[in-house]
Amino acid sequence: MNIILLGAPGxxxxxxxxxxxxxxxxxxxxxxxxxxxxxxxxxxxxxxxKSFIDKGQLVPDEVTCKIVExxxxxxxxxxxxxxxxxPRTIAQAEALDKIANIDLVINIQVDFGDVMERLCGRRVCxxxxxxxxxxxxxxxxxxxxxxxxxxxRKDDNPETxxxxxxxxxxxxxxxxxxxxxxxxxxxxVSDSTPEATYEKVSAKLDALLK
Ligand code: AMP
Numbered sequence: 001m002n003i004i005l006l007g008a009p010g011x012x013x014x015x016x017x018x019x020x021x022x023x024x025x026x027x028x029x030x031x032x033x034x035x036x037x038x039x040x041x042x043x044x045x046x047x048x049x050k051s052f053i054d055k056g057q058l059v060p061d062e063v064t065c066k067i068v069e070x071x072x073x074x075x076x077x078x079x080x081x082x083x084x085x086x087p088r089t090i091a092q093a094e095a096l097d098k099i100a101n102i103d104l105v106i107n108i109q110v111d112f113g114d115v116m117e118r119l120c121g122r123r124v125c126x127x128x129x130x131x132x133x134x135x136x137x138x139x140x141x142x143x144x145x146x147x148x149x150x151x152x153r154k155d156d157n158p159e160t161x162x163x164x165x166x167x168x169x170x171x172x173x174x175x176x177x178x179x180x181x182x183x184x185x186x187x188x189v190s191d192s193t194p195e196a197t198y199e200k201v202s203a204k205l206d207a208l209l210k
Contacts, residue, residue: 001024001026001080001103001104001205001208001209002080002081002082002083002100002101002102002103003020003026003080003081003082003083003102003103003104003105003106003205004082004083004086004087004102004104004105004106004179005017005020005082005083005084005085005106005108006105006106006107006108006172006175006176006179007107007108007109007110007190008110008112008115008165008168008172009115009119009161009164009165009168010110010114010115010116010118010119010122010161011108011109011110011115011190012108012110012131012190012194012197013084013085013108014030014032014084014129014131015130015131015194016106016108016194016197016198016201017030017082017084018128018129018130019194019198019201019202020082020198020201020202020205021082023198023202023205024205026080026081026082027076027077027080027081027082028082028084029068029071029072029077029081029082029083029084029086030084030085030129031059031064031067031068031083031084031085031086031088032053032084032085033084033129034067034071035049035050035053035059036153039053045063045067048063049063053154053155054154054155054160055160055163056155056159056160056161056162056163056164056166056167057163057167058088058089058167058171061089061091061092061095064086064088064092065092065095065096068083068086068092068096069095069099072099072100083096087175088171088172088175089171089172089175090174090175090178093175093178093179102179102184103184103208104184104186104204104205104208105175105179105184105185105186106186106188106201106204107176107179107185107186107187107188108188108190108197109187109188109189109190110189110190110191111191112165115161115165116158116161116162118133119156119161120156120157120158120161121133121134121135122134122152122153122156123137123150123151123152124150124151124152124153125143125145125146125148125149125150126148126149126150126151127143127146127147127148127149128143128145128146128148130143130144130145130146132150137150186204188200188201188204
């Protein structure tokens, strides 16, 4: 089963991805995580990606598509995978069509009014990538899942979040129509807890697997 997780920044894609990966044993492929790893290791891709990510812009399609193509060709993706944050443009979706058969696109819908607060208060585990919100951490500075240190992403600040939302509306939102036309889109509203959202997602995945 090959799945795409679609949604605006702050919709909770990463949180659902962790749950789906744990529940269904699918490798979680996050282009954002791959870029952050490259930035940490100061690779040429990392240096390039940083100049776009810090401004809230998209990394060029050519670079991003190549990374995904290489990643899904790996052995652990033989029985399926989950793409989180890819594709983000129609050109990326078209490139993906040439190399993959997608079974389902989960579109996580969120109120734009909630996103700024969600992202500016987000803290992420540097080891496993789990996300938290400061308001629910009670002062904790480590991940309750793996014990890793929590940090605030550099692009989770008001100016960059604003750019990321504009980029989403202009470049990524058209993918909703693209995948609706293909009959692959499953909409899920992220308006209460991550657990409630996951219940709806897993019901859909279970039905698909039957
Ligand atoms: P994310 O972790 O998914 O929020 O991604 C963080 C940043 O990485 C984005 O704001 C983009 O700058 C970059 N990025 C991640 N995925 C893609 C993609 N599919 N295409 C272009 N840029 C991406």
